[in-house]
Amino acid sequence: MVCGSGSTLSRMTLEPVPQTGSDQPGDTPSPLTGAGRAVYVAGAVALTEPGPAAAGLVVTDEGGRLLARRAHYLGRATRLEATARALLTGLYVALDEAMLAPTLRVDEPALVDALEHPGAIPAGMEALIDQIRGVRARLGMHRLETVRPSANLARPVALAPLVEWLPERTRRAERLRVRRVGVHTYEVTSETQPGQTYRVWLRRPDGVDEPFHCECADFQYRGLPCKHLLAVAQEEGALEEVFRADAGAFSRPSEAATGEPPRERA
Numbered sequence: 001m002v003c004g005s006g007s008t009l010s011r012m013t014l015e016p017v018p019q020t021g022s023d024q025p026g027d028t029p030s031p032l033t034g035a036g037r038a039v040y041v042a043g044a045v046a047l048t049e050p051g052p053a054a055a056g057l058v059v060t061d062e063g064g065r066l067l068a069r070r071a072h073y074l075g076r077a078t079r080l081e082a083t084a085r086a087l088l089t090g091l092y093v094a095l096d097e098a099m100l101a102p103t104l105r106v107d108e109p110a111l112v113d114a115l116e117h118p119g120a121i122p123a124g125m126e127a128l129i130d131q132i133r134g135v136r137a138r139l140g141m142h143r144l145e146t147v148r149p150s151a152n153l154a155r156p157v158a159l160a161p162l163v164e165w166l167p168e169r170t171r172r173a174e175r176l177r178v179r180r181v182g183v184h185t186y187e188v189t190s191e192t193q194p195g196q197t198y199r200v201w202l203r204r205p206d207g208v209d210e211p212f213h214c215e216c217a218d219f220q221y222r223g224l225p226c227k228h229l230l231a232v233a234q235e236e237g238a239l240e241e242v243f244r245a246d247a248g249a250f251s252r253p254s255e256a257a258t259g260e261p262p263r264e265r266a
Helices: 079-096 109-116 126-139 155-165 167-173 217-222 227-236
Strands: 038-045 051-060 066-077 103-106 142-146 178-182 185-189 197-201
Touching (some): 038 079, 051 155, 066 079, 079 109, 109 142, 217 227
Parallel strands (some): 103 142
Antiparallel strands (some): 051 066
16 A cells, blocks of 8 residues: 655654664764564454553664564553554554655554545544644655564564563463473463464573464464463563563564474475
C-alpha cells in the first residue's frame, strides 16, 4: 500500500542503538533521516482483550541494521487499537525525522483493511483512524506493508512494558513437561489437550543471535511469550533472556541453526 502526498499525540522518544565508530560531531544529522528506512510497529496485550497494552517501534536502515527502538505502555486497549496507536507514533517519527519514502510495517491486516476501506473501521476507532490518515497525508510518499508477527522486529520490543502482567503464565509453565529434541529445540506437552505437543525454539542466553518461537496459536497470534516458551526458558534458566526488550524478532530459526530438518506438521 503506497500513500503520497492532527491531532495531539504523546510522542515516543526513540532509544538510539549504539553504532560502531560513532565518535562523530554532535551536529551530525540523525541516522534516522533520509531514504531506505523501515519502521516496524507493533501493539501487544498482556491478558484478555481489552487489557494492559503497549506499543513497540523499531527503525532499520536499507541494509536491515537496527537504528533505534522504543516501547511504551498505553493503558487498557485491544491489540488492534494498540497497533493503531503504535502506527500513529511510527508515522510521527517518520515525519519528525524527515524520512524519505519510508516503509512502515505492521502485523495486523485488519488495521490495513480499516485504513483502505471505510466500512472496515472497528467501532470506537474512527477518530484514531482519522488521525493516522491525516499524518499519512502529511508524510507524503511512503509504503504501508503487512508482515507476519514472526517477522515484525517491533513485537518483542512491545512486550517490555508488559512483563509485570505475565507472572501467571510463568506459574502455569511450571506444570508443563519439557523434552529436548535438538539443538536449542524442545517439545512441550499441552496443558489442555492430552497427547498434543508444541515445538519450541529458544534463543540461547549466552548472547548467540538465535530467535525463539513456539508453534502454539497463542504465540502465533498474540506474540506474547506463551507458557510453552516460558516452560523451556525455566528449564534452561533463560527467563530473563525471554523478556529482554532487544531480544530480536520472534521467528523460527533456520535448519542450520537447529541442526535438524524442518518438522512436518500433522
